[in-house]
Amino acid sequence: MVLWQGALGAAGEEHHVEWTVDEDIVWGTNAGPADSAGPALSQDGDHIVFQGRLNLTEDGAAFLELGATSVLFDVAEPALPDDADGSWIEVRADRSGVSVWPYRL
Numbered sequence: 001m002v003l004w005q006g007a008l009g010a011a012g013e014e015h016h017v018e019w020t021v022d023e024d025i026v027w028g029t030n031a032g033p034a035d036s037a038g039p040a041l042s043q044d045g046d047h048i049v050f051q052g053r054l055n056l057t058e059d060g061a062a063f064l065e066l067g068a069t070s071v072l073f074d075v076a077e078p079a080l081p082d083d084a085d086g087s088w089i090e091v092r093a094d095r096s097g098v099s100v101w102p103y104r105l
Contacts, residue, residue: 001043002098015102019069021050022097024076025062027084034088039066047092056085064091 025031040051050071052064062080063070073091 002048002095002100016104017100017102019071020099020101021071021073021091021093023091023093024074025080025091026076027078027080030093031089031091034090037088041066043095044092046095048095048098050091050093051088054080054084054087054089056080064089 023030034051038051039053040049042049042051050064050066052066052071054062054064055070056062056075060075061072062075063072
């Protein structure tokens with residue numbers, strides 16, 4: 001689904017990963033309310049679809065809670081709706097701009 005940034009020999013093993021998404025959240029363009037509550041990750045053609053609970057940070061960034069995983073995003077204009085913080089949203093990102101980086105705990 002996405003670009004793996006780790007050693008090729010490690011494929012098929014269990015890993016802790018950090019997600020990197022090159023796209024910002026642009027409300028009404030690549031982001032909007034989710035159709036249902038609950039975390040989800042899927043592929044739709046050339047897009048990766050993240051569905052999670054939105055959390056806004058004090059510095060203007062955001063992260064999606066996808067179960068036990070959080071994915072950090074920057075937020076672009078237009079501004080998010082006032083009630084977006086804490087709500088379930090969907091973000092669609094071009095698959096070529098999404099990668100995972102393995103790390104050890």
